[in-house]
Amino acid sequence: KNEVEQSPQNLTAQEGEFITINCSYSVGISALHWLQQHPGGGIVSLFMLSSGKKKHGRLIATINIQEKHSSLHITASHPRDSAVYICAVFQGAQKLVFGQGTRLTINP
Amino acid sequence: DAGITQSPRYKITETGRQVTLMCHQTWSHSYMFWYRQDLGHGLRLIYYSAAADITDKGEVPDGYVVSRSKTENFPLTLESATRSQTSVYFCASTGGSGREKLFFGSGTQLSVL
Numbered sequence: 300k301n302e303v304e305q306s307p308q309n310l311t312a313q314e315g316e317f318i319t320i321n322c323s324y325s326v327g328i329s330a331l332h333w334l335q336q337h338p339g340g341g342i343v344s345l346f347m348l349s350s351g352k353k354k355h356g357r358l359i360a361t362i363n364i365q366e367k368h369s370s371l372h373i374t375a376s377h378p379r380d381s382a383v384y385i386c387a388v389f390q391g392a393q394k395l396v397f398g399q400g401t402r403l404t405i406n407p
Numbered sequence: 408d409a410g411i412t413q414s415p416r417y418k419i420t421e422t423g424r425q426v427t428l429m430c431h432q433t434w435s436h437s438y439m440f441w442y443r444q445d446l447g448h449g450l451r452l453i454y455y456s457a458a459a460d461i462t463d464k465g466e467v468p469d470g471y472v473v474s475r476s477k478t479e480n481f482p483l484t485l486e487s488a489t490r491s492q493t494s495v496y497f498c499a500s501t502g503g504s505g506r507e508k509l510f511f512g513s514g515t516q517l518s519v520l
Contacts (some may be wrong), residue, residue, distance in 0.1 A: 329505050329506060330505040330506045332505075332509050334509070334511075341497075341511055341512075341513045341514060342497060342499075342511040343511070344508050344509045344510070344511075347506060347507065347508055347509070349506055385449070385450065387450075387509070389505025389506075394452070394455060394463075394465070395438075395440055395452065395455065395499070395501075395505065395509075396452065397442070397449055397450040397451075397452075398449070399449040400449050400450075
């Protein structure tokens with residue numbers, strides 16, 4: 300079992316739909332990061348969470364430390380949101396471990 | 408943010424050759440990482456470093472060597488390249504205890520023939 304599990308692995312939705320991507324982890328962490336990678340592109344950081352909730356535009360990220368779970372939500376999804384979304388956890392203040400990623404496709 | 412740069416962007420080499428991929432960051436971040444990205448495997452950690460002169464193995468370190476004599480540089484060397492090392496390599500950095508934003512280089516696409 301991977302230390303970081305994301306679900307779903309693939310998600311296709313229509314423009315305007317509310318999107319949720321989940322991340323569960325099995326180890327103690329100091330922080331959790333949500334990342335975005337467009338096809339053929341680089342990787343950019345969306346959020347860093349150590350507790351609670353953060354919002355940036357149409358993106359919302361939450362974390363529940365007790366349940367070892369985080370969610371990334373996209374409101375009013377748009378085709379430009381199509382990308383791979385990756386959850387990464389910082390373990391023991393040294394090691395960064397990634398989930399397998401969720402491939403999101405938003406159809407117009 | 409252009410504070411973390413990888414070079415070269417593309418590299419083609421032959422089996423058995425030594426190859427070094429460079430990573431340079433300008434923020435004096437303490438943590439630096441090397442990952443490889445392959446279809447079906449996501450991002451896998453090769454090596455990481457918590458500070459200058461401190462490095463440690465990640466998930467897939469075999470066949471790779473790293474050094475970190477200066478905080479800003481974290482080169483990755485393939486001592487004798489193999490075809491299985493054909494991949495896209497990403498370098499990343501962050502400060503604090505992982506509670507700061509992560510920054511990634513643009514990646515190096517390596518082909519070993």
